[in-house]
Amino acid sequence: MTAITYRQALNDALRSELLRDENVILLGEEIGLFEGSYKITAGLLTEFGPRRVLDTPIAEEGFVGAAIGAAMLGMRPVVEIMTLNFSLIAIDQIVNHAAKIHGMFGGQSSVPLVIRMPGGGGQQLAATHSQNLEVWYAHIPGLKVVAPSSPADAKALLVAAIRDDDPVIFLENLALYNTQGEVPEGNHVVEIGKASVLKEGRDISVITYSRSTTVALEVARQLESEGIFLEVVDLRSLRPLDRETVCASVRKTGRAVVLEDDWLSYGIGAEISATLMEGAFDYLDAPVRRVAAAEVPLPYAKPLENAALPTAKDLIRVIREQLDATGFTR
Amino acid sequence: MVDPAKQQDPGGKRQPVPPFPGGEAPETLIGYYRQMALIRRFELTADQMYKRAKIGGYCHLNLGEEASVVGLMAALKPRDYLFTNYRDHGYALARGMEAGAVMAELFGKTTGVSKGRGGSMHLFDTETRMLGGYGIVGGQIPPATGAALALTYRGEPGPEAEAVMCQLGDGTTNIGAFHESLNLAAVWHLPIVYVIINNGLGMATTVKAASGEPELYKRGCSYRIPGERVDGNDVLAVRDAATRALERARMEREPFLLELLSSRLRGHSVVDPARYRSRQDVEEAQEADPVPAFRARLLDSGLLDESGAQQIDTEARKQVEDAVAFADAGPDPTPDQLFDYAYATPVANSPNTLPGEPVTGIPHPAKKEPR
Ligand SMILES: Cc1ncc(C[n+]2csc(CCOP(=O)(O)OP(=O)(O)O)c2C)c(N)n1
Ligand SMILES: [Mg+2]
Numbered sequence: 078m079t080a081i082t083y084r085q086a087l088n089d090a091l092r093s094e095l096l097r098d099e100n101v102i103l104l105g106e107e108i109g110l111f112e113g114s115y116k117i118t119a120g121l122l123t124e125f126g127p128r129r130v131l132d133t134p135i136a137e138e139g140f141v142g143a144a145i146g147a148a149m150l151g152m153r154p155v156v157e158i159m160t161l162n163f164s165l166i167a168i169d170q171i172v173n174h175a176a177k178i179h180g181m182f183g184g185q186s187s188v189p190l191v192i193r194m195p196g197g198g199g200q201q202l203a204a205t206h207s208q209n210l211e212v213w214y215a216h217i218p219g220l221k222v223v224a225p226s227s228p229a230d231a232k233a234l235l236v237a238a239i240r241d242d243d244p245v246i247f248l249e250n251l252a253l254y255n256t257q258g259e260v261p262e263g264n265h266v267v268e269i270g271k272a273s274v275l276k277e278g279r280d281i282s283v284i285t286y287s288r289s290t291t292v293a294l295e296v297a298r299q300l301e302s303e304g305i306f307l308e309v310v311d312l313r314s315l316r317p318l319d320r321e322t323v324c325a326s327v328r329k330t331g332r333a334v335v336l337e338d339d340w341l342s343y344g345i346g347a348e349i350s351a352t353l354m355e356g357a358f359d360y361l362d363a364p365v366r367r368v369a370a371a372e373v374p375l376p377y378a379k380p381l382e383n384a385a386l387p388t389a390k391d392l393i394r395v396i397r398e399q400l401d402a403t404g405f406t407r
Numbered sequence: 408m409v410d411p412a413k414q415q416d417p418g419g420k421r422q423p424v425p426p427f428p429g430g431e432a433p434e435t436l437i438g439y440y441r442q443m444a445l446i447r448r449f450e451l452t453a454d455q456m457y458k459r460a461k462i463g464g465y466c467h468l469n470l471g472e473e474a475s476v477v478g479l480m481a482a483l484k485p486r487d488y489l490f491t492n493y494r495d496h497g498y499a500l501a502r503g504m505e506a507g508a509v510m511a512e513l514f515g516k517t518t519g520v521s522k523g524r525g526g527s528m529h530l531f532d533t534e535t536r537m538l539g540g541y542g543i544v545g546g547q548i549p550p551a552t553g554a555a556l557a558l559t560y561r562g563e564p565g566p567e568a569e570a571v572m573c574q575l576g577d578g579t580t581n582i583g584a585f586h587e588s589l590n591l592a593a594v595w596h597l598p599i600v601y602v603i604i605n606n607g608l609g610m611a612t613t614v615k616a617a618s619g620e621p622e623l624y625k626r627g628c629s630y631r632i633p634g635e636r637v638d639g640n641d642v643l644a645v646r647d648a649a650t651r652a653l654e655r656a657r658m659e660r661e662p663f664l665l666e667l668l669s670s671r672l673r674g675h676s677v678v679d680p681a682r683y684r685s686r687q688d689v690e691e692a693q694e695a696d697p698v699p700a701f702r703a704r705l706l707d708s709g710l711l712d713e714s715g716a717q718q719i720d721t722e723a724r725k726q727v728e729d730a731v732a733f734a735d736a737g738p739d740p741t742p743d744q745l746f747d748y749a750y751a752t753p754v755a756n757s758p759n760t761l762p763g764e765p766v767t768g769i770p771h772p773a774k775k776e777p778r
Binding site for chain 1: 521522525538541543546548551552553554558560587591594747749751755757765
């Protein structure tokens, strides 16, 4: 095992799939000559040429839709959208077409398409360039949505997404690209639709995904020295959602906090809370809490941006409140 | 003896009818009429079936567009791909789908071409390579463009190459997806023919009111895509223009924009009485009706006699009656089939619950042992 960045893990996955299957093509703005806005596709144009790595005009609706049509004819396009924010231009093609074509036409055509895009705030990019709109896509039957938090999962899930016959929204995060982690050599498989318990603990479950997972793991390490043992559940897949793993964790710990980068109202945490009401109600010692982004268009100025985004401090505070409220003793 | 260059129309007005050019096989021409008559009968019957509540949702008819539909499908080879909008019944029939399976789709039966999942607006058939009617205005255009992109990865240009035809309405030339797609087709040199069925109206909105360039075939000029405007009521002109455009797509891998002028004989959909249309507009549309016109042309040219034409009409009627019977006899889908096509690759934890069922797979309530 070697430690590589999340960025490199994605690049490795794309490269190995381009090598494996000639139907895999990459499309997106500036993914070739420019090597991608965040350099995920570095070197791939040089190695595979412009037939496999297509620079597109700035036309998200057009090229996402074109990728859908190419997928219907048996190609396996992997689209990069510069950031999730720009996917809103393509949302008709994603929601009304990619997600519908298999079901609405009676299973006659699949759409083996991957749409990769980073979400996330905290980069002082202001309101239009900092969003976490994962629930927009996670809400849609017909789509699969994954949001890996580590280089290992990023690589394995990207490979799984490319080999899957359904449209997969592959959610990256700006703050994760430079993070490092061990990645198993060769074909390490992660199934879409399965959460992962990254750290076992008896006292409280923190349910999270993508960038927030790194925050939760950090907090878990910190609190362990105080004798507080967090269980960290990384959802990995937002659709389908592995409700069983979430409920099993909370049935064990009796306490739950959701840490999420999206906005609170109607967010991922809302869905997890409802799931726990159904699947772990009688096991809960306290109401489920959510630590989510403040509900404003994210401001540019650093103090305001910091105030709006969920942090380790916020998570620790809420964990302590949960423990205090339930008479926690070490 | 009737002057072969003239046609007696029901209003008593005389219209010139050009003779058929040499080299047209009579059986081919009669075949076009057979298809037009079938579409006409199918659409009139769909209208009735809607009123009898056998068909639900939206239902848009090709009435008045039969010559365009048949001419286009005569040009399209079986190896080519077709994408259309929601006004798609005629295309499905002329492309070779069984009338019964098309009617069954309208009836929402499992025997429908899309297994009852799509309805009138969403006819699809892998076999005949009609990759969908699409209900979102302009929605079919980017995927059709991408299908043409996929063709550039298999096979070489040449007379036997595959191509894509993408049909759309006049109103649809105003949506962004149209312009983004044409641009992609131009810069990527794609083998695709975009066909605008200009029936003069997008619901009640005229072309003039909606399009900055109302000569729609010119709208490709920003992308240097050549265009041509053709009389959509002339099945042969449509066929020939589409053949040329497809030829260019096959040989040169370049897109083309074809505009067909036609008329919508009825409202936008079966429930629209079209009160916004002037009497004159409606009368003109009826006068230009391509089905009786083509029938008369066949009679006048001596290729068909009245009894032969009547026989075709009777056969169309019978075929549609059979289609209704087939559709009626087909089974309704059952709730246990609800999730059958939600995903192509099954994955863990797919949420296949009916309304009110527990989502966690845990029987209610999730009770813990007393402690
Ligand atoms: C994106 C979108 N906007 C609006 C509609 C509603 N709508 C359905 S058909 C139509 C008119 C389209 O006119 P045209 O393109 O000329 O096609 P025609 O109906 O004449 O065949 C409209 C506005 C829709 N289906 N999709
Ligand atoms: Mg129209």
